[in-house]
Amino acid sequence: MGNDAQQGPDRGIEIRPITHEELADWDRALALGFMRPHVPPAIEWRRLLFEPGRMLGAFDHDFPGADRPRCVATFRSFDTGLTVPGGERLPVDAITGVTVNSTHRRRGLLSGMMRRDLAAARERGSAAAILIAAEHNIYGRFGFGSAAPLAGWRVDVRRSGGVRAGLPVHEGHRIDFATLEEFSKLGPDLHERWRPTQPGAIGRPDAWWRLRVGEVDLPGFDWKQGFNVFHRTADGTLTGMANYTVDDKWDGAYPDCPLTVRDFIALDRETANALWAFLFSVDWVRHVVAPHLGPGHVLPLLLDDPRGAKPHEESADFTWLRLLDLPAAFAARRYEAPGRLVLDVTDREGWTAGRWALEAAADGTGRITRTDDPADLALDVSRLGSLYLGGGSAAGLADAALLTEHTPGAAVRADTLLRTARAPWNPDGF
Incomplete structure (x- = not known):
């Protein structure tokens, strides 16, 4: 294994970027993962999208009868700009092509590929990651929340x-x-x-x-x-x-x-x-x-x-968002009402965990900074991602016991701070 490879949770499985020559194997694994083996190979399309280091595969070195490791899971990401309230473009990591073959489920392959990609995205300066979730209950554990239905x-x-x-x-x-x-x-x-x-x-x-x-x-x-x-x-x-x-x-x-x-x-x-x-x-x-x-x-x-x-x-829910850099993300967007709110954020990866003061000024600018002040709201980073673009409802999340109010009325104040007149929408799959 090279410097870019890592041992998978199962012995004999390696997670690493694929090479250009492995596009056919990656494409085959993707078709199996999406249960579309009847679809002809899409090699021309994969070549158009290929970017070194951004297509990951999980390779089984112990695959019976194979003359080389077999690709059994896929993952791709690319950089794009996400329009946030006010019109600025936030640099984000767009994730797609995520599959695990049915024969290799529950071995930690998705977790390994996801954590590798998100960590690399933070290092590149991506303030958030986005994806389109095929299943609702998978991506919340990685900090994603439905943000643009x-x-x-x-x-x-x-x-x-x-x-x-x-x-x-x-x-x-x-x-x-x-x-x-x-x-x-x-x-x-x-x-x-x-x-x-x-x-x-x-x-x-x-x-x-x-x-x-x-x-x-x-x-x-x-x-x-x-x-x-x-x-x-x-x-x-x-x-x-x-x-x-x-x-x-x-x-x-x-x-x-x-x-x-x-x-x-x-x-x-x-x-x-x-x-x-x-x-x-x-x-x-x-x-x-x-x-x-x-x-x-x-x-x-x-x-x-x-x-x-x-x-x-x-x-339905469509575009999901995972915040990676709170100061960069909240400084990029604009706010339709002034106010201040202290958030206690939990994050399994620790990247955004802690207590944060979100402040918006009358001119529409805002910022979020670390603070020791008592929290008004406690929520997971996935719920904060649902609210970030202005389309979610903190009051609704509170009613559903998906966040905790430490200060009475704090959820309504959060909606006043974060909601926007124009609801977030992404018309494009990726």
Whole structure:
């Protein structure tokens, strides 16, 4: 084993970064871990994402009949920026591709890979780590908390009456179909202009855009070209875009087509109104399905009859966050109300454990510093992660016995300090 390797909890199992030549073995282990062995290898996609030291594998040196160690667990991370309240981008460690083969469960392989990666992330200067949890009960023990839920709507166009007439739009605006080339050329800049406006948003690397326009094939990813539309103001400024698909479905001789919104970006309310009005005007469409919107999205309020909208069935927790550097994280975000609160934080790894004074000034700036003052609230770092982006409820956590109030009313004060008018939302899987 080299300097980058470590002995796994089981004798004969080694956790280490993989080499470029081991991508096929890593890909096979990932497919087995996600129970998708029927999916063809995704080596081209893995090569696009490969970054030395950031793809980990657990290798079984005692695998029967194998001529070399067999990869039995996978883990990948990459650096990105997470938009926090106020628009700043917090440097975070994004974790994905986490699997353990069913034959090697409960041997500490996930724990070994996770702790290795989080420790390295802290050394690199990441203030937090994020992931999308496939199972709810796994990641809390590593300090992660659900921080940016996913929500959406399924709208019956006839019952809703469509988008209300008279909503404000840009005078002289226009909406046009865009080619795939235009989408991949102009979309990244539009996304970067939008990103600071949405807490919870993350970056879209070049590979993301290449996958969405069909330039690269990812086996198991059901790519469909769909429709791309751009919104421009009268002077030609690009201020929004939407990507959607329409399924060819009929009820006898009557069209019954669902339109599914896959991507929606608007830099302002007027642009959003115009794009929604367009989507609800598409011929043959009976239902508009928008599965990936932020919690509390105003779409039902834009309709003639909001009862025509039902919550999408896939609404759930989505992006989880693990704080690694409290001073850096809390100085980066902004606050909508001034105040002071003392938090007693527990952390199994010890990285953020201790008593901290969170203070927000009237100008929206804030900081968190160590203190010996009596605690107002006691909570695990996973619960603090749920509150950090402004979408959680400390009062709700208190009612559920998931944090402890030492000072009466402290949970409500925490919500006043940390909650934001715009709920955190991350529209992108990773």
